[in-house]
Amino acid sequence: AQKITQTQPGMFVQEKEAVTLDCTYDTSDQSYGLFWYKQPSSGEMIFLIYQGSYDEQNATEGRYSLNFQKARKSANLVISASQLGDSAMYFCAMRRIQGAQKLVFGQGTRLTINP
């Protein structure tokens, strides 16, 4: 079975600083995909970034990058130059490549950006 662990229930960061949100996962699969989503207080889920288990390079999307360490089974999200609008819940999720393609989510980290 797959499991996602996000160990930081809440984080407080000063505006313009970089922030790293931790995510570790447990799976016996060799092929899988890792996703990060942002959930503002309004409730919608916004897709941020994807990393495949066989991707050699860390994924980047604008201010978001993924620090992927396959041997350690970690997929940390890095947000550079944080902004007030980055305050939200952030979820790490995993999907198997074979079989049913449901997404399994972690418990989330609440990020607060202080001015």
Place this chain on the structure above:
Amino acid sequence: DGGITQSPKYLFRKEGQNVTLSCEQNLNHDAMYWYRQDPGQGLRLIYYSQIVNDFQKGDIAEGYSVSREKKESFPLTVTSAQKNPTAFYLCASSWKSSYNSPLHFGNGTRLTVT
């Protein structure tokens, strides 16, 4: 614009009543999903469907039922058998055969049962 529509945004019901949450997508996605989110928690999978007329139980299917008669629609019924139905419900869709395509989510329905 393509997207997923969930209605209503807020729903109130009395205990013992069944209630159906609507989810419609015009993204032409094959797969659809229902997740439940409790306050301060992650998302837990209730049901998912990869093709029309077929669906599978997720991790917390007890007390819920679904149907998938059309590709665009995946309604969720919260039955009176669900012990703690008050929660935020999110519907999502994705391409079936693309493991790297993200799930697209609706804006959610907040259900309160008293």
